[in-house]
Amino acid sequence: MLDTITFPKDLRKFSPQDLPQLAQELRDFIINIVAVKEGHLGASLGVVELTIALHYVFNTPEDLLVWDVGHQAYGHKILTGRKEIFHTNRQLNGISGFPKRTESNFDTFGTGHSSTAISAALGMAIASKLAGITNKQHIAVVGDASIASGMAFEALNHAGMTATNLLVILNDNAIGIDPSVGALKEYLSKVTLDGAPETDNIFEALNFNYSGPVDGHDLEILLSELERLKNVSGPKLLHVITTKGKGLRQAEENQVAYHAPGKFNALTGDLHPKSKEVLPPKFQDVFGKTLVELARKNKNIIGITPAMPSGSSLTYMMDAFPERAFDVGIAEQHAVTFAAGLATQGLHVFCTIYSTFLQRAYDQIIHDVCLQKIPVIFCLDRAGLVGEDGATHHGIFDIAYLRCIPNLIVCAPRNEVELRNILYTAQKGLELPIAIRYPRGRGTLIDWQQGFTEIEIGKGIELKKGNKVAVLSFGTMATNVVTAIERFTETSEKLAIGHYDMRFTKPLDEVLLTQIFNTYSEIITVEDGVKAGGFGSSILEFASEKKYQNKVILMGIPDTFIEHGTTDELQEMSGISSENIYFQIKNVL
CATH class of the missing domain: 3.40.50.970 (Thiamin diphosphate (ThDP)-binding fold, Pyr/PP domains)
Structure with missing residues (x-):
């Protein structure tokens, strides 16, 4: 069935009785791809039935569907024209791991941070109302962990006082990346266990038409409720109970590890055994x-x-x-x-x-x-x-x-x-x-658990003395600089290059900087942040204030949003890889 679906219009040709089989195929497809290519697994497995039901009942993309966070949107992507390229998910020049407006008109709102969906969908709903459009649906799918955020509460508070066609789907699985916490989580647990709140319904108190909780893995119930809610006026909330990782035993039992498990065995579901090689720590x-x-x-x-x-x-x-x-x-x-x-x-x-x-x-x-x-x-x-x-x-x-x-x-x-x-x-x-x-991923040292030494605030350190070009690094970019300098084999070039770990961009080590500017004619700054207003800018400000005329070259992230790929690929594209640094020093010399 999945092979016959390119867009949701193809999905709607099937009878409701066929959809459980499609759900199984969609789960298998997600598992098989993520097992090899890596990515976020548990969240998308948990909303397979909900995803199918939403695209089956609503006329997407004319009806506007907004996903919160985006970890749960893999099934959505597969059913909306991206099945054949889904294997490129999160890879350089491939599709994004999150909803992205420039990628598909089914991705109505880009999202990576949580709790934005209700605000965005409410804005869309009010825009429809202002335009006199009465037949368009606006749906926000929000996790129980995300709805506890302040921004989500602000949106609920506003939406409850509007006569808009807004449907909030509360995907309640008691976990975000880690188990959900807080009083709202406890409240939802009571609703789940008892079938009804012990106190006044918090969503009805905010003027939402509340329905549920319903089994988020029962397609018959989901289809029925969504069809009914299409004809209910005003803001409404459907409380759906799901299991994160549904359909893969290990992902259900170990939801934290299988949120983004890395590569695993698609047939057994088991994670690959960890290497016994001693590696630097994360x-x-x-x-x-x-x-x-x-x-x-x-x-x-x-x-x-x-x-x-x-x-x-x-x-x-x-x-x-x-x-x-x-x-x-x-x-x-x-x-x-x-x-x-x-x-x-x-x-x-x-x-x-x-x-x-x-x-x-x-x-x-x-x-x-x-x-x-x-x-x-x-x-x-x-x-x-x-x-x-x-x-x-x-x-x-x-x-x-x-x-x-x-x-x-x-x-x-x-x-x-x-x-x-x-x-x-x-x-x-x-x-x-x-x-x-400090960065994502592993460092470079095996013997890292050493005794403590106090660091003087605002003091940098000389890692290598030189006489012509000084490279000033900030943070772990020092590793790329060291690698670049090691590529120089001529003694004269080696002697020309100085390397300084500034440690602090605020306050700057002005004593060390004065020494550097008085010693080197050319200075290169290296950072893994944006050049505009970043560490390199602080060095230029110092030079301007002290009236130094040295040539200063800034290496950092250009003035653009960087897309997805491996860190090495993105550093190379952004011009801050060890290779880039080597050629920049070479050009100066």
Whole structure:
């Protein structure tokens, strides 16, 4: 059946009795592709029946279907003209792993961050109303973890006071990437278990016509309810109970691991055995394990994450000190101000957030932390280019958007030992907030669990002395620079190149920079953030202020949104690979 479907109009030719077979075929297709090509698995398996029912009942793309986050949209992509190219998912020049407006007119709204669907669909619904269009449906599919976010609540609050044709599908499976948390999750659990709320229905209190909960894997019920809701006026909410990973036993039983499991055996469902080779650690694990190590001696250490305990490795802290580690759900704004409140009471608060998600709490960083000089310790995981997750997830803006905020220290350790040392330094009691950024993936050191050394704030370090061209790196870009310099074999060239790890872009090490500008005629800056307003810009500002005439060349992310591909591919395309750095130095010499 799946082979005969290119677009939803083909799907609608089948009888409802045929759809369970199609669901099985669609599940198998997703499993077989993701097992080999990798990607997000559990979320899309959990909404196979819902995806089929939505495209069967509604006249997409004329009816507007908005997916929240996008992890759950693989089935949607396969049924909307992308089955034949789905194997390119998340690969360079292939289709995106998330809904993307430029990719298909069935992708009505691009999404990578959570909790945006209700706002977007409400905007579409009001636009239809203003245009006098009465026969168009507007549907937002939202996970239970996403609906607990502040933005989703804001949208519900607004939508409940509008007479719009808006349908919110609450995909309730009790888990986002990690298990859902909070009072709303507990409320939904009661609805699920008891068949009806023990208290007044929270959605009806917001003026939504509530129906459910219904079995999200029963196509007959889904089709019936969706057909009925097409004719119900005003904002409505359908509560659907699903199982993340449905149809693959291991994905149902281990939902965290099978959210994005990497490659696995499609026939058995088993993950491939892990290599016994000793590898450098992931930076997130260096953070997580070091935090526990520090917390054993410092009872004032607190850990906070907005719904990313496993991704950020705060799980180590949660296991060791559950009363001192908090998952606040998908609520980045709350996480930052909650951290600030804790820090006012003398606690050393490590707020770990993916770089791309910290963007969502920008006002709180400025207003609630930096303005008041509250020493929150921000640990920015997934800084720089993150690879296959693409444009919505690259952490390339943080240097630029943080550097301009007064009272904030901005640091990027070049390796695992430096990360440990800055974490150690931060918990000793800084007077100002600090942002510590580190990348996705593994570092370079096997012997990383060394004793701690305090780092002087605002002090860079000379890694290699030279006399003609100085390369100033920020963060783990130092590795690319070292690799590039190692390619030079002529003694004169080797002697000409200096390399400096600046460590901090705020405050800058002006003593070291003065020495550099007085020694080298040519200076190259290298960063894995945007050039516009980033680390290199801070060096140019210093040179301008001090009236230096040295030639300064900036290497960083160009002024464009970078799409998906492997990190190596994207670094090469962005001009910051070791190869790019080598040729830039070669040209200068």
